[in-house]
Amino acid sequence: MSFLLPCPNCGPRDVNEFAYQGEVTVRPKGSPSFRELTSYLYFRKNVAGVQREWWYHRHGCELWFQAERDTRTNEVLKTELVSGPSVAGQAGSQEPAIPDTPAV
Amino acid sequence: MRLPPRASEHIDRSRELTFSYDGRPVAAFAGDTIGSALFADGRRVFSRSFKYHRPRGLLCCSGHCPNCMMTVDGIPNVRVCAEPVREGAQVVAQNVRGSLERDLLSATDKCGGPFTPVGFYYRTMIRPRWLWPFYEKFLRSVAGLGRVDEHARRSKRTDVEHRHADVLVIGGGRAGVEAAREAAARGEHVVLVDENLHSPASSGFGEDFEVLAPARAVGVYEGGLVPVDAGEVLYRFRTERVVVATGGTEQPLVFPGNDLVGVMLPGGVRRLVRWWSLRPGERAVVIAADDRDLGIVNELREAGTKVIETIDLRDRPPRQIAASGRGGRLRSVDVDGRVLACDLLVMSGGRQPAYSLLAQAGGRVEYDAGRGIFLPSELPAGVEAVGAVRGDGLSAAVPAASYNGAAKTGKCFVCLCEDVTDKDMKRAIAEGFDSIELAKRYTTVTMGPCQGKLCHLPSIRLYARENETDEATIGTTTARPPWGPVALGLLAGRTHEPCQRTAIHHRHEELGAKMMWTGTWKRPHSYGDPAREAKAVHESLGLIDVSTLGKLLVKGPDAAAFLERLYPNRFADLKRGRVRYGVLETDAGRIMDDGTIARLDEDELYVTTTSTGAGAVIEWFEWWNAVWGMDVEIVNLTGALGAVNVAGPKARELMARLTDLDVSNDAFKYLDAKEALVAGVESLILRIGFVGELGYEIHYASPHGEYLWDTILERGADFDIEPFGLEPQRILRLEKMHILVGQDTDSESNPLEANMPWIVKLDKDDFVGKWALEHVLQRGFREQLVGFEMANGTIPPEGGQIVRDGRPGGRVTSARRSPELGRVIGMAWVPPELAAEDAEIDIKVNGRLERAHVRLKPFFDPDGERLRS
Numbered sequence: 001m002s003f004l005l006p007c008p009n010c011g012p013r014d015v016n017e018f019a020y021q022g023e024v025t026v027r028p029k030g031s032p033s034f035r036e037l038t039s040y041l042y043f044r045k046n047v048a049g050v051q052r053e054w055w056y057h058r059h060g061c062e063l064w065f066q067a068e069r070d071t072r073t074n075e076v077l078k079t080e081l082v083s084g085p086s087v088a089g090q091a092g093s094q095e096p097a098i099p100d101t102p103a104v
Numbered sequence: 105m106r107l108p109p110r111a112s113e114h115i116d117r118s119r120e121l122t123f124s125y126d127g128r129p130v131a132a133f134a135g136d137t138i139g140s141a142l143f144a145d146g147r148r149v150f151s152r153s154f155k156y157h158r159p160r161g162l163l164c165c166s167g168h169c170p171n172c173m174m175t176v177d178g179i180p181n182v183r184v185c186a187e188p189v190r191e192g193a194q195v196v197a198q199n200v201r202g203s204l205e206r207d208l209l210s211a212t213d214k215c216g217g218p219f220t221p222v223g224f225y226y227r228t229m230i231r232p233r234w235l236w237p238f239y240e241k242f243l244r245s246v247a248g249l250g251r252v253d254e255h256a257r258r259s260k261r262t263d264v265e266h267r268h269a270d271v272l273v274i275g276g277g278r279a280g281v282e283a284a285r286e287a288a289a290r291g292e293h294v295v296l297v298d299e300n301l302h303s304p305a306s307s308g309f310g311e312d313f314e315v316l317a318p319a320r321a322v323g324v325y326e327g328g329l330v331p332v333d334a335g336e337v338l339y340r341f342r343t344e345r346v347v348v349a350t351g352g353t354e355q356p357l358v359f360p361g362n363d364l365v366g367v368m369l370p371g372g373v374r375r376l377v378r379w380w381s382l383r384p385g386e387r388a389v390v391i392a393a394d395d396r397d398l399g400i401v402n403e404l405r406e407a408g409t410k411v412i413e414t415i416d417l418r419d420r421p422p423r424q425i426a427a428s429g430r431g432g433r434l435r436s437v438d439v440d441g442r443v444l445a446c447d448l449l450v451m452s453g454g455r456q457p458a459y460s461l462l463a464q465a466g467g468r469v470e471y472d473a474g475r476g477i478f479l480p481s482e483l484p485a486g487v488e489a490v491g492a493v494r495g496d497g498l499s500a501a502v503p504a505a506s507y508n509g510a511a512k513t514g515k516c517f518v519c520l521c522e523d524v525t526d527k528d529m530k531r532a533i534a535e536g537f538d539s540i541e542l543a544k545r546y547t548t549v550t551m552g553p554c555q556g557k558l559c560h561l562p563s564i565r566l567y568a569r570e571n572e573t574d575e576a577t578i579g580t581t582t583a584r585p586p587w588g589p590v591a592l593g594l595l596a597g598r599t600h601e602p603c604q605r606t607a608i609h610h611r612h613e614e615l616g617a618k619m620m621w622t623g624t625w626k627r628p629h630s631y632g633d634p635a636r637e638a639k640a641v642h643e644s645l646g647l648i649d650v651s652t653l654g655k656l657l658v659k660g661p662d663a664a665a666f667l668e669r670l671y672p673n674r675f676a677d678l679k680r681g682r683v684r685y686g687v688l689e690t691d692a693g694r695i696m697d698d699g700t701i702a703r704l705d706e707d708e709l710y711v712t713t714t715s716t717g718a719g720a721v722i723e724w725f726e727w728w729n730a731v732w733g734m735d736v737e738i739v740n741l742t743g744a745l746g747a748v749n750v751a752g753p754k755a756r757e758l759m760a761r762l763t764d765l766d767v768s769n770d771a772f773k774y775l776d777a778k779e780a781l782v783a784g785v786e787s788l789i790l791r792i793g794f795v796g797e798l799g800y801e802i803h804y805a806s807p808h809g810e811y812l813w814d815t816i817l818e819r820g821a822d823f824d825i826e827p828f829g830l831e832p833q834r835i836l837r838l839e840k841m842h843i844l845v846g847q848d849t850d851s852e853s854n855p856l857e858a859n860m861p862w863i864v865k866l867d868k869d870d871f872v873g874k875w876a877l878e879h880v881l882q883r884g885f886r887e888q889l890v891g892f893e894m895a896n897g898t899i900p901p902e903g904g905q906i907v908r909d910g911r912p913g914g915r916v917t918s919a920r921r922s923p924e925l926g927r928v929i930g931m932a933w934v935p936p937e938l939a940a941e942d943a944e945i946d947i948k949v950n951g952r953l954e955r956a957h958v959r960l961k962p963f964f965d966p967d968g969e970r971l972r973s
Contacts, residue, residue: 002325004328014266014342015327027691031878037879041692056727058723062722062726064729
């Protein structure tokens with residue numbers, strides 16, 4: 001991996017400056033069932049296509065932001081800072097990964 | 105041995121240099137390579153081949169083929185044909201037992217015939233099995249190329265440098281230079297790299313672009329990243345556009361004896377004559393497939409070499425070519441039955457575009473049947489090809505896959521690096537390796553030092569013929585970086601081990617502390633006598649530098665609510681000026697880190713973390729803050745603030761001397777936090793105790809560290825204050841059964857099973873890890889963290905196994921002898937049924953089982969009276 005990732009704060013930088021936190025997931029509300037919990041903790045969609053994900057500019061401005069990246073080409077379509085619960089709520093519109101997979 | 109001076113030569117005859125070859129001095133001119141100087145000195149055999157140890161001589165003179173690899177100044181596998189001469193360089197032959205002229209291992213060539221086909225030892229040396237160690241020992245000693253001196257120190261400093269260019273042109277031939285000029289004329293920042301010491305662009309004089317030579321682009325990666333090997337610096341170029349102008353590589357013909365010394369490629373001959381004014385041979389035969397390569401005849405005549413026959417593969421392609429020689433050196437070549445005596449055979453099957461970098465970048469490669477070459481097509485955005493690499497000007501005849509005809513004599517090499525013959529390829533096909541990728545792995549064709557530059561196309565041609573299909577169907581194997589050998593030291597760059605020292609570091613050294621690593625921090629292990637230091641804390645007073653603790657300020661209207669959601673215990677109700685212990689969990693309920701949280705104000709909390717966990721905790725806090733979008737700011741004060749802990753029965757008296765505070769137990773209670781001047785330094789004082797005695801942790805601005813340290817030691821002198829290190833601290837905390845995250849816990853541990861149920865408040869609405877901890881309660885405990893006391897004085901190893909009915913049943917995480925208690929104590933994970941006071945456990949120590957008893961309460965001051973007093 002050697003693509004450039006545009007930090008919303010610093011501009012395009014070598015991806016090695018960043019820490020990757022995986023795809024944006026939805027934290028269950030209320031008291032989730034065991035299956036919902038394990039799905040949230042351990043299952044990811046792992047899409048071949050555009051994915052919304054968390055990045056941290058560890059060797060830079062030390063800000064967390066979200067990126068939309070095509071996992072097939074590493075093309076980064078968009079990056080943005082996440083501020084306020086409204087944007088987190090946007091992520092919440094996503095469905096949990098593999099909801100029908102039996103919990104292990 | 106040199107020809108008369110000529111305009112094109114690269115040598116400066118007025119400057120002589122001397123280096124040594126196998127201990128003997130060799131004269132050279134400035135501008136020579138080690139290879140050209142050795143050739144001028146009369147040397148013709150430059151190496152012994154990989155498997156058969158056949159003599160090999162100069163072939164390409166461009167640093168591609170394996171034929172001239174020697175060890176130079178201790179560095180193995182240097183292509184001496186391209187390595188500039190350095191005064192005093194020590195050059196030795198490699199891969200020989202004896203000398204290049206008499207190599208004992210060449211026996212493999214003569215009698216090894218039936219014993220050395222591909223895959224021979226995988227099939228043969230497996231039985232009898234007990235003999236394998238002997239085979240292995242021998243094979244290891246003869247395998248590989250060159251020897252690395254395991255005891256050698258790093259011989260040169262290497263660096264990695266990040267650079268940027270609008271346009272990076274790879275290859276300094278005519279096409280590359282033109283592309284660079286065009287781009288520079290448009291005002292773009294252009295850098296051109298060329299792997300040759302001498303190329304049309306190598307001076308860069310008067311040009312508007314920068315030239316790096318000799319320097320090799322070793323790959324083209326995504327994001328326009330091109331690493332360039334410039335010998336002692338690896339440039340990581342970021343580019344907007346990459347222009348590949350790597351040209352073509354002359355392809356050897358495949359015929360028996362095509363590896364004899366004296367068989368050369370036209371380019372190699374041209375360099376010998378033009379650059380170094382050397383006569384490549386006396387009587388030459390030329391077999392070539394295009395005008396460019398046939399033009400070598402002119403150079404040969406200029407050099408005084410008699411050209412006795414020129415064969416144009418376009419006009420009258422021979423059916424059979426066989427070279428023969430004596431002692432590995434060419435004597436004659438037989439072309440369709442005509443025997444031509446010669447000592448030089450210049451041969452080429454035309455040039456194959458050097459498309460490797462383009463393919464690595466994601467370009468496609470297609471076979472052009474008309475010209476018999478693979479051409480790049482469909483290049484990715486930001487990558488261009490110019491010149492011969494995209495086929496411009498290549499119009500050679502398509503050579504035959506091999507010219508061995510009916511000849512039965514002599515090995516016919518497809519791959520010189522790995523000594524793969526046409527027979528090996530045929531055998532692989534017969535054995536069922538029907539894909540070129542599999543055949544490559546089985547025969548190792550194209551996998552040697554040249555990485556297919558000279559054997560990729562010939563091997564595919566041969567493969568296609570033997571499979572009765574065409575090259576397009578066979579296809580190419582995957583091109584991977586690096587496009588040339590790269591020294592590992594260069595990739596490593598400069599050695600750089602980050603080290604953090606506290607502001608009091610030098611005081612520790614002056615006091616004779618033994619320093620140790622904790623993460624990237626250097627901390628005192630002890631000041632010489634851990635037992636004595638621990639004793640001082642129990643009996644009087646100790647002082648420890650805890651500046652390495654992570655320190656965060658969490659501030660904002662939501663600060664307390666934020667921590668309430670992050671930690672399993674409560675912080676919303678934490679009163680101003682009070683401190684509470686906290687253990688961070690992940691949402692999977694696993695312990696991440698621990699520390700103390702002090703409420704400085706309504707909207708301001710001060711959080712400490714473990715010394716090694718600070719970075720992870722800050723990222724964790726920042727991430728959840730981004731997820732929840734709460735009104736909180738997090739400031740990392742780890743480096744800005746230092747901290748020391750004074751602990752022991754006399755701590756209060758000392759604090760009374762250092763501050764104006766009322767330090768009585770009523771006014772400054774256990775778990776109180778107060779801001780005050782300590783010896784005149786603005787400080788935050790937390791009354792906490794990790795080591796089991798009355799203690800105060802003083803946090804202050806780092807620059808005051810040494811002053812405060814000195815003052816505390818001075819003012820506490822009459823209490824016999826002792827500085828103490830990590831080792832006594834570990835004994836003291838173990839007496840109190842306080843966990844060390846990462847020592848007593850691992851990535852599976854949760855606070856419930858770690859015997860801290862009091863810290864988990866499941867009645868809270870939500871906190872990170874809540875659901876997983878609820879599940880732990882529901883499923884029941886699988887193991888529990890307990891203390892233990894050894895029945896005798898044995899100290900079990902940390903990580904030691906607890907054995908139950910002959911099976912593993914738990915593990916020791918910490919164990920120390922406590923001088924205070926006079927016993928060996930420790931902590932361990934045990935099955936829940938053993939987590940009972942006085943339960944008996946057996947621990948494996950040096951192969952024997954030793955009895956221990958489980959303890960659930962702290963070994964020392966179980967009710968914390970000393971802490972609170």
